[in-house]
Amino acid sequence: MTTKFNTNLSTNSLIKIIGLSMAVYTLHAHSEPAISGVNGSVAKDNSVTISGNGFGQKPTPTPQPWLWDDFEDRPNGGYVGVNQAKIGQWQVGEGSNAVKYSTAKPHAGSMSAWHPFKNGIYNVSLSKNATFSKFYMDYWFYVDRVDNNSRNFKPWRLYGKDDTITYRYGLGCNYQNMNIDDTSCKMQHTYWVGKPVEGGVWYHYQVYFKESNPATTQTGRVIQYSNDPKQGDKMTKDWDITAQTRCAADRHLSQLRIGHYWGLDAAGSCAANGGADIYVDNVYIDNGTWAHIELGNNADYDSSTVRSPNTYCMVRQLNNHQSKPRQLQQGGSGLFICCRR
Numbered sequence: 075m076t077t078k079f080n081t082n083l084s085t086n087s088l089i090k091i092i093g094l095s096m097a098v099y100t101l102h103a104h105s106e107p108a109i110s111g112v113n114g115s116v117a118k119d120n121s122v123t124i125s126g127n128g129f130g131q132k133p134t135p136t137p138q139p140w141l142w143d144d145f146e147d148r149p150n151g152g153y154v155g156v157n158q159a160k161i162g163q164w165q166v167g168e169g170s171n172a173v174k175y176s177t178a179k180p181h182a183g184s185m186s187a188w189h190p191f192k193n194g195i196y197n198v199s200l201s202k203n204a205t206f207s208k209f210y211m212d213y214w215f216y217v218d219r220v221d222n223n224s225r226n227f228k229p230w231r232l233y234g235k236d237d238t239i240t241y242r243y244g245l246g247c248n249y250q251n252m253n254i255d256d257t258s259c260k261m262q263h264t265y266w267v268g269k270p271v272e273g274g275v276w277y278h279y280q281v282y283f284k285e286s287n288p289a290t291t292q293t294g295r296v297i298q299y300s301n302d303p304k305q306g307d308k309m310t311k312d313w314d315i316t317a318q319t320r321c322a323a324d325r326h327l328s329q330l331r332i333g334h335y336w337g338l339d340a341a342g343s344c345a346a347n348g349g350a351d352i353y354v355d356n357v358y359i360d361n362g363t364w365a366h367i368e369l370g371n372n373a374d375y376d377s378s379t380v381r382s383p384n385t386y387c388m389v390r391q392l393n394n395h396q397s398k399p400r401q402l403q404q405g406g407s408g409l410f411i412c413c414r415r
């Protein structure tokens with residue numbers, strides 16, 4: 075079996091690594107992923123062919139992800155709005171008209187998306203709209219605070235059914251939690267999970283979601299990984315929640331917001347704050363599948379900081395948390411490929 079992808083990449087920038095990671099598709103849905111070979115060199119605009127099986131399925135579109143944006147080659151200070159991303163297109167959502175391209179704080183390349191939470195503006199979102207029954211999302215963000223932490227910062231959020239379904243990851247001045255609500259049956263789950271976010275540091279989120287199916291069963295899942303800048307950006311699992319996520323079969327999520335919300339006012343023990351500039355870069359979203367490929371820098375997935383290409387490859391099946399690394403030496407340039415489904 076062969077997976078082939080074309081993308082812009084270089085061996086020394088994360089953006090390009092993530093870019094490379096986004097275009098896998100294939101194959102057997104229920105067997106453990108296995109890579110039998112990698113052909114091609116890691117270089118800008120090269121194609122690399124990954125041979126193997128059990129990579130999972132990537133229904134549409136193939137071979138590209140649903141959305142990918144590095145925010146490069148845009149007018150500095152121009153609005154992102156509903157512009158084309160590098161792959162896919164941004165859409166309308168609350169605060170989507172306030173995000174700008176900026177050279178002030180790129181994670182990779184020379185530009186990123188700037189979310190100015192200031193002057194009373196508390197909703198600034200990159201937005202996508204569709205029916206979400208299963209998706210994978212990967213992005214980086216940076217917080218430049220004016221002073222205090224927000225009482226309520228939501229780096230991402232999902233809505234559905236006229237906002238009567240919500241998933242919100244909230245970070246306060248002294249808490250982190252994940253909420254799953256469906257008001258149609260008064261269902262609310264609150265999980266006290268996640269890591270605090272400090273100013274002046276790039277954070278990397280990898281988020282997996284699938285709705286409960288059948289709707290009223292405990293079969294939904296929300297997983298998040300994030301980096302720990304104090305451990306060299308080692309990625310760790312913030313949570314792995316299994317729960318009922320909706321109250322009826324016709325209830326689905328339909329709006330994804332990245333950025334997204336920064337409360338400026340005081341609440342409880344959290345003081346008011348003067349706002350923040352938040353920067354987002356390297357956004358990858360896939361709708362309908364978790365299958366993708368990652369490049370990393372350690373033969374063990376959980377030890378990888380996904381920072382630079384290296385000389386090992388492993389494959390891990392996400393549904394079985396026990397890592398089953400399969401190392402694959404790629405001489406010369408060094409290539410680490412991780413596939414999950």
Ligand SMILES: [Ca+2]
Nearest residue numbers: 144182183185
């Ligand atoms: Ca960029």
